[in-house]
Amino acid sequence: MHNDIAQILVSEQEIKEICVKLGKQLTKDYQNKNPLLVGLLKGCMPFMADLSRQIDLKFEMAYMSVSSYHGGIASSGDVKIKMDLDISIKGRDVLIVEDIVDTANTIVTIIELFKHRGAASVKMVTLLDKPDGRLREYQPEYVGREIPKAFVVGYGLDYNELYRNLPYVGVLKPEIYNQK
Numbered sequence: 001m002h003n004d005i006a007q008i009l010v011s012e013q014e015i016k017e018i019c020v021k022l023g024k025q026l027t028k029d030y031q032n033k034n035p036l037l038v039g040l041l042k043g044c045m046p047f048m049a050d051l052s053r054q055i056d057l058k059f060e061m062a063y064m065s066v067s068s069y070h071g072g073i074a075s076s077g078d079v080k081i082k083m084d085l086d087i088s089i090k091g092r093d094v095l096i097v098e099d100i101v102d103t104a105n106t107i108v109t110i111i112e113l114f115k116h117r118g119a120a121s122v123k124m125v126t127l128l129d130k131p132d133g134r135l136r137e138y139q140p141e142y143v144g145r146e147i148p149k150a151f152v153v154g155y156g157l158d159y160n161e162l163y164r165n166l167p168y169v170g171v172l173k174p175e176i177y178n179q180k
């Protein structure tokens with residue numbers, strides 16, 4: 001385990017099992033549709049790569065780079081689009097792929113935007129859901145694992161752009177983010 005991690009919350013093995021389970025469910029639910037999977041960068045990267053290979057359907061993938069955590073462990077509440085989609089979502093069944101829903105500032109903002117752009121449907125799949133972190137009311141349609149209110153890193157999730165490469169999700173030691 002990495003020295004800055006206090007505890008592993010979701011192991012590599014559990015992440016694999018989550019991807020298989022969600023992949024099967026999405027394959028069933030989107031059977032007669034041609035969904036557009038939209039990954040919110042950067043955190044979605046490993047999850048989108050692993051989950052998409054468990055979905056047995058014809059579908060497209062697109063990416064948008066969105067950020068509201070400008071360093072540190074608190075949401076700024078200001079959701080910035082750093083890179084927009086390169087495809088129209090008008091009339092499409094959009095499935096947003098996220099690593100985590102915490103305050104829900106990001107997902108609520110993006111869903112409003114996608115509806116405004118004329119998507120036929122907008123749902124989301126998230127690896128992690130932290131319901132105790134909510135500042136806005138929101139319930140994701142597809143959840144890999146609920147987690148308690150702790151700052152987590154790994155498998156795409158970062159603290160100041162670090163730890164995204166860890167193969168598991170772990171709780172960051174508080175002394176790491178308290179030392180500044």
Ligand SMILES: O=P(O)(O)OC[C@H]1O[C@H](OP(=O)(O)OP(=O)(O)O)[C@H](O)[C@@H]1O
Nearest residue numbers: 041042043067068069102103104105106
């Ligand atoms: O529910 P919320 O409180 O809005 O938090 C969730 C968002 O925060 C993280 O992104 P971040 O803004 O850190 O950008 P990143 O994906 O580039 O790390 C994460 O990837 C989600 O997009």
Ligand code: HPA
Nearest residue numbers: 102150151152153157158
């Ligand atoms: O717990 C978290 N860790 C990393 N990024 C995040 N973005 C929202 N919550 C988190």
